[in-house]
Amino acid sequence: MHVIIDYDVGNLGSVIQSFKKAGFTLEVSKDPEVIKSAQSLILPGVGAFEGAMKALENTGIIPLIHDHVKQGKPLLGICLGMQLLYESSDEYGLHKGLGILPGQITKFKVDLNIPHMGWNSLRFEQPNHPVLKYIEPGDYVYFVHSYYAVNTAATLVADTDYDVSVPAITAKDNVVGMQFHPEKSGPVGARLLKAYKEMVE
Amino acid sequence: MLAKRIIPCLDVRDGRTVKGKKFSEIKDIEDPAILAKRYAIEGADELVFYDITASNEKRKISLEFVEKVAREIDIPFSVGGGVKTIDDFTMILRKGADKVSINSAAVHNPTLITEASKRFGAQCVVLSIDAKKAGENYVVYTEGGRNKTNLDAIEWAKEGVRLGAGEIVINSIDQDGMKDGFDTTLLQKLKAATNVPIIASGGAGTIEHFIDAAPWADGLLAASVFHYGEIPIETLKKQMHKHQIPVRMKVK
Numbered sequence: 001m002h003v004i005i006d007y008d009v010g011n012l013g014s015v016i017q018s019f020k021k022a023g024f025t026l027e028v029s030k031d032p033e034v035i036k037s038a039q040s041l042i043l044p045g046v047g048a049f050e051g052a053m054k055a056l057e058n059t060g061i062i063p064l065i066h067d068h069v070k071q072g073k074p075l076l077g078i079c080l081g082m083q084l085l086y087e088s089s090d091e092y093g094l095h096k097g098l099g100i101l102p103g104q105i106t107k108f109k110v111d112l113n114i115p116h117m118g119w120n121s122l123r124f125e126q127p128n129h130p131v132l133k134y135i136e137p138g139d140y141v142y143f144v145h146s147y148y149a150v151n152t153a154a155t156l157v158a159d160t161d162y163d164v165s166v167p168a169i170t171a172k173d174n175v176v177g178m179q180f181h182p183e184k185s186g187p188v189g190a191r192l193l194k195a196y197k198e199m200v201e
Numbered sequence: 202m203l204a205k206r207i208i209p210c211l212d213v214r215d216g217r218t219v220k221g222k223k224f225s226e227i228k229d230i231e232d233p234a235i236l237a238k239r240y241a242i243e244g245a246d247e248l249v250f251y252d253i254t255a256s257n258e259k260r261k262i263s264l265e266f267v268e269k270v271a272r273e274i275d276i277p278f279s280v281g282g283g284v285k286t287i288d289d290f291t292m293i294l295r296k297g298a299d300k301v302s303i304n305s306a307a308v309h310n311p312t313l314i315t316e317a318s319k320r321f322g323a324q325c326v327v328l329s330i331d332a333k334k335a336g337e338n339y340v341v342y343t344e345g346g347r348n349k350t351n352l353d354a355i356e357w358a359k360e361g362v363r364l365g366a367g368e369i370v371i372n373s374i375d376q377d378g379m380k381d382g383f384d385t386t387l388l389q390k391l392k393a394a395t396n397v398p399i400i401a402s403g404g405a406g407t408i409e410h411f412i413d414a415a416p417w418a419d420g421l422l423a424a425s426v427f428h429y430g431e432i433p434i435e436t437l438k439k440q441m442h443k444h445q446i447p448v449r450m451k452v453k
Contacts, residue, residue: 013297119204119449140449
């Protein structure tokens with residue numbers, strides 16, 4: 001059973017739909033027992049970092065997420081859910097994140113529209129990473145965000161160009177982050193989830 | 202590099218789309234979810250729905266289509282038409298829309314932009330502006346073009362962004378339905394004045410019109426050329442690609 005962590009941030013309809021279409025057996029939950037027995041965890045999220053982190057703290061399951069990762073079980077963070085995996089964010093003050101992936105979240109300082117919103121193309125940094133199995137360099141995915149990860153170092157799997165290198169997919173051992181919305185990224189998003197499913201099953 | 206978005210616009214009345222004659226093989230051409238899915242498969246980057254249901258009471262029922270669309274498609278979409286309150290935003294976003302567009306209500310009550318932006322994030326708040334040429338300038342109209350205001354369109358766009366709008370849809374009343382091209386003068390003025398994505402609307406008739414407007418817009422919106430099959434999205438994108446315009450091509 002794969003579990004989408006339910007912590008009251010935004011509409012999960014599209015995320016649930018896309019994982020079901022990719023063949024995942026799913027549960028949406030914040031129940032500690034369900035989290036503990038999860039084969040893999042999916043952390044979605046939209047909105048602001050601080051509010052989301054607080055909402056996650058309120059569920060009381062953060063220690064269980066850390067245990068899950070320590071046991072080597074897969075965790076996927078999507079969009080803001082990916083950002084929460086990092087050490088900190090400077091969105092409206094400095095806030096601590098889960099610290100599961102190395103790096104920090106910071107605001108775009110580019111002379112382009114913010115948020116970075118729309119379809120942008122992927123460049124592969126680790127072409128042999130299994131999550132990229134079914135997609136090609138240059139494939140487009142859908143981004144909506146004003147903050148991005150920096151100092152991701154060796155965890156960078158794919159990035160996109162927005163005057164700066166924007167980490168799009170990062171991974172460390174059993175943990176994967178996707179800054180874009182795979183559930184809104186058409187066939188490319190579906191292929192990423194297909195590859196991810198093969199990684200975790 | 203960000204792709205220029207190609208955005209078919211669908212009018213919905215009482216939960217049914219009012220245009221969409223091209224997919225002759227589809228039986229229920231008026232079902233917004235079925236039509237939306239076809240556009241997504243064809244390569245649309247995003248969809249815009251305008252609910253033109255006349256009464257507020259009926260609109261609540263009409264908006265049930267949003268949930269169905271969200272289930273069917275895997276690209277972003279916005280919903281507008283008659284949005285007046287934060288509750289309208291909440292309802293539409295809960296049903297699964299990615300963005301909500303506001304037009305007349307934002308003119309009458311600009312704080313709605315700020316409230317919605319604070320609550321849901323600027324990326325959810327699309328300010329739709331109906332603009333008509335007046336000499337060198339452009340004036341804002343409301344109520345579907347029936348009411349002239351004393352607002353300058355460029356100034357109103359800047360104010361809207363300052364208040365928290367994350368995207369502007371600019372509809373040229375002069376060009377609407379004329380099929381002789383987007384108003385590139387208006388687009389250039391707007392692009393120079395704002396730092397949020399701009400969606401051009403009104404005037405698309407040929408592929409060249411899209412190519413001409415692309416430098417000044419992040420997204421290009423059209424209705425009839427898509428609904429009547431005059432411009433297939435894939436052909437359009439191939440031509441844009443040939444002109445070095447970044448577009449999201451269909452994956453093999």
